[in-house]
Amino acid sequence: DAKTTQPTSMDCAEGRAANLPCNHSTISGNEYVYWYRQIHSQGPQYIIHGLKNNETNEMASLIITEDRKSSTLILPHATLRDTAVYYCIVRARDDKIIFGKGTRLHILP
Amino acid sequence: NAGVTQTPKFQVLKTGQSMTLQCAQDMNHEYMSWYRQDPGMGLRLIHYSVGAGITDQGEVPNGYNVSRSTTEDFPLRLLSAAPSQTSVYFCASTKGTIAEAFFGQGTRLTVV
Numbered sequence: 001d002a003k004t005t006q007p008t009s010m011d012c013a014e015g016r017a018a019n020l021p022c023n024h025s026t027i028s029g030n031e032y033v034y035w036y037r038q039i040h041s042q043g044p045q046y047i048i049h050g051l052k053n054n055e056t057n058e059m060a061s062l063i064i065t066e067d068r069k070s071s072t073l074i075l076p077h078a079t080l081r082d083t084a085v086y087y088c089i090v091r092a093r094d095d096k097i098i099f100g101k102g103t104r105l106h107i108l109p
Numbered sequence: 110n111a112g113v114t115q116t117p118k119f120q121v122l123k124t125g126q127s128m129t130l131q132c133a134q135d136m137n138h139e140y141m142s143w144y145r146q147d148p149g150m151g152l153r154l155i156h157y158s159v160g161a162g163i164t165d166q167g168e169v170p171n172g173y174n175v176s177r178s179t180t181e182d183f184p185l186r187l188l189s190a191a192p193s194q195t196s197v198y199f200c201a202s203t204k205g206t207i208a209e210a211f212f213g214q215g216t217r218l219t220v221v
C-alpha cells in the first residue's frame with residue numbers, strides 16, 4: 001500500500017504558484033519524500049526529493065514539515081505544460097518505488 | 110545517451126500468446142523495474158531488479174516473468190497473455206539507492 005495521501009485533484013491559475021500537499025504521517029526516519037509527475041500518458045518524470053530539509057531545484061521547491069509527517073510541492077509559476085498527475089512517494093534507501101493515486105493538477109488559463 | 114528504451118511501443122496479442130517486452134538502458138544503472146498502468150489508475154510495480162542476476166517481485170507479479178542477465182537489459186515476459194493484462198507497461202532505471210528513477214515511454218499492450 002502507498003504510504004502517502006494526496007488530494008485527488010486541484011486547480012491552479014496559470015502564472016500562480018501551485019502548492020500540492022502530501023500526507024505521510026507514518027514516515028520513518030530513514031525514508032525520503034520523492035515527487036514525480038506524469039504528463040498525459042508519458043512515462044513519469046522525476047521532480048525533486050528530500051529527507052528533512054527543504055529542497056529547491058530548477059523545477060520546484062519541496063517543503064517538509066518539522067515532524068516530517070507532511071510535505072508540499074511548490075511549482076512557483078505554473079504554466080499550462082504543468083498540467084499532469086503528481087505523485088508523492090515515500091521510500092527508504094534500497095526500497096522499491098511504490099506509486100499511489102496521485103493528484104491531478106489542472107492549470108487554468 | 111538514449112536513456113531508457115522500451116520496445117515495442119504498441120502490441121496486440123491474442124489470448125494465450127506469449128511475448129517479451131524489451132527494456133534497455135545505457136546509463137549503467139543498477140536498479141531496474143517494470144510497472145503497469147491501467148486506464149485512469151496509478152502505476153503498479155510488477156517486478157524489479159537491484160543488479161544483474163537479482164530479481165524480486167513487486168505488487169502484481171502474477172503472469173509475468175523477468176530475468177536480468179546484463180546490467181543494460183531487463184525483459185518482461187508474458188507467458189500466456191490474458192485480457193486482464195491489457196495495460197500500458199513502463200520500465201524504469203535508477204542509479205544508486207536514493208537517486209531519481211528514469212522511465213521509458215511505455216509499451217501499450219492490448220490482449221484480445
